[in-house]
Amino acid sequence: xxxxxxxxxxxxxxxxxxxxxxxxxxxxxxxxxxxxxxxxxxxxxxxxxxxxxxxxxxxxxxxxxxxxxxxxxxxxxxx
Numbered sequence: 001x002x003x004x005x006x007x008x009x010x011x012x013x014x015x016x017x018x019x020x021x022x023x024x025x026x027x028x029x030x031x032x033x034x035x036x037x038x039x040x041x042x043x044x045x046x047x048x049x050x051x052x053x054x055x056x057x058x059x060x061x062x063x064x065x066x067x068x069x070x071x072x073x074x075x076x077x078x079x
Contacts, residue, residue, distance in 0.1 A: 001055060003064050004034045006044075009053045019047035034068070036061060 007030060010016035017027035020043045030036050036044060041061045048056035 001060060001064060002034050002068075003036045003061065004031050006048075006056045006060065006064070007031045007036070009048070009056060010051070016047075019051070020044050035065070038065075 007013070007016050007027070010019065013027050013031065014024055017024045020027070020040050022030075022040070038061075041058045044061065045057050048054075
């Protein structure tokens with residue numbers, strides 16, 4: 001699951017923004033970039049729990065971020 005897919009579990013982008021304490025425009029950029037900064041992960045996990053939104057945890061956020069990151073090998077660097 002991607003960060004965008006997790007954001008889209010909220011009733012609206014405005015609800016997501018309010019729940020994690022960012023401006024609507026910031027939330028829109030997060031969704032467009034498919035990237036939520038790590039400093040918001042715990043808040044996002046807690047907000048999802050309050051709304052009974054499943055599969056939004058620090059672990060799933062980290063897994064999504066790791067899946068997007070190019071591997072060292074693909075950049076020609078030693079692992």
